[in-house]
Amino acid sequence: MIMQSYEKLIAAVQSAREDLEKAAGGNRAAGTRARKAMQDVRSAAQEVRIAILSARDTPPKA
Numbered sequence: 001m002i003m004q005s006y007e008k009l010i011a012a013v014q015s016a017r018e019d020l021e022k023a024a025g026g027n028r029a030a031g032t033r034a035r036k037a038m039q040d041v042r043s044a045a046q047e048v049r050i051a052i053l054s055a056r057d058t059p060p061k062a
Contacts, residue, residue, distance in 0.1 A: 001054070001055065005044070006048050
């Protein structure tokens, strides 16, 4: 579960790269898309945090 959430986070960061580069060049529409992508990154990072806490609080399997 943790690694699946982490892979989702990595994919979100990688997919945002092109729009971030365009936004840095002054493209306003790309800036809007980049901000949306950063919200997706934030959500994915929160999922990773929740998965880690869940794994910590779950007793190990015997």
